[in-house]
Amino acid sequence: GIQVEQSPPDLILQEGANSTLRCNFSDSVNNLQWFHQNPWGQLINLFYIPSGTKQNGRLSATTVATERYSLLYISSSQTTDSGVYFCAVQGGSEKLVFGKGMKLTVNP
């Protein structure tokens, strides 16, 4: 089945810093989503981005489907950005395959 790899696995930042999270996938996909799992365990939709670039406030994402990767950019990070970020893809079915996640800690 399709494989999803995220990097880096962990990241510690000072408030105000920028960061880039990477998601590589092993096959062509119909759907790619980025989620933020907050410290309470809730999975929050950040982006639905099978291709192209989207922006939402301090966050933006780019997926290059032909190169099989996606990037999530966080600018001017805040302590509330802490948590785990997941990339998930759909291949030939509706099933989402998740990466292992990237734990982000933003210190004040």
Added chain:
Amino acid sequence: DAGVIQSPRHEVTEMGQEVTLRCKPISGHNSLFWYRQTMMRGLELLIYFNNNVPIDDSGMPEDRFSAKMPNASFSTLKIQPSEPRDSAVYFCASSFAGGSGEQYFGPGTRLTVT
């Protein structure tokens, strides 16, 4: 508009007991998914339904697990008998298969089996 609703939010039970988790998808969505999150295996799909019909149950661990979707607004995931290794967070998600297919997740049920 209400999101995906799950109940209970927390469940603590003893080994051997039956556990039933419940999910109400977003109104108008026609696909429903059950995922499980553990430290060892991360987030993995257990089963999903489209128009109330089970499509892929290959992720269901064993016969102790069963899922039903009697109508478009309700689904259950049952574990009978429960075992300590079933302890995990169980998420329900829904999507509209005729649209983008973007999935939205409920708050999860944290299950602890002692």
